[in-house]
Amino acid sequence: MCEEEKVSLEDHASNIAKILSLKSLPEMMYGNEARNFVKKHFPKGYKESSSGAFLFDELPEIYRESGVVCVYDCSVGTLAHELCHAKQYEDNNKWLKMNLFNKRYRKCLYAFYPVEKEALEFAIKYLKDVNHHDYGNYKSEYCKTRIFWIVSSVTKTVVLFLFFYFLFVLFKNFF
Numbered sequence: 001m002c003e004e005e006k007v008s009l010e011d012h013a014s015n016i017a018k019i020l021s022l023k024s025l026p027e028m029m030y031g032n033e034a035r036n037f038v039k040k041h042f043p044k045g046y047k048e049s050s051s052g053a054f055l056f057d058e059l060p061e062i063y064r065e066s067g068v069v070c071v072y073d074c075s076v077g078t079l080a081h082e083l084c085h086a087k088q089y090e091d092n093n094k095w096l097k098m099n100l101f102n103k104r105y106r107k108c109l110y111a112f113y114p115v116e117k118e119a120l121e122f123a124i125k126y127l128k129d130v131n132h133h134d135y136g137n138y139k140s141e142y143c144k145t146r147i148f149w150i151v152s153s154v155t156k157t158v159v160l161f162l163f164f165y166f167l168f169v170l171f172k173n174f175f
């Protein structure tokens with residue numbers, strides 16, 4: 001996986017790093033190598049359906065300086081997205097510091113969580129600027145992702161509400 005496109009992905013990676021003014025290019029991994037790396041170092045954060053990941057504080061010391069960009073699906077959009085996270089990490093972006101509140105926020109509203117929103121929008125802009133054939137796809141996936149997260153957070157809220165309502169009715173009848 002990725003072997004044919006690897007050269008072009010590496011060209012894009014250095015181009016993107018220049019645009020982001022990254023001080024150093026992080027360790028890059030593609031395809032199955034990337035999947036296996038995440039499974040090994042951050043099994044909790046691995047999702048089969050994801051297209052990539054950026055790892056940082058869950059890694060051994062040698063990788064921690066600039067983090068590791070993992071691109072599972074070998075796409076330029078994912079590459080741009082994850083490199084944007086590398087830049088956020090380099091800048092010591094406070095949103096990457098995952099306290100409990102941020103974790104919940106990210107879980108409930110992924111596409112609206114500031115670091116994700118920035119990375120998704122950066123990737124769309126990059127694909128557009130280089131006139132990449134994935135541009136249309138990536139953009140429509142982004143729109144679908146936003147709709148999905150709105151619907152799922154509304155559903156979760158309704159379910160939670162019904163659950164407490166059920167408890168309330170139960171207790172009222174009990175006493």
Ligand SMILES: [Zn+2]
Binds near residue numbers: 081085115116119
């Ligand atoms: Zn992301």
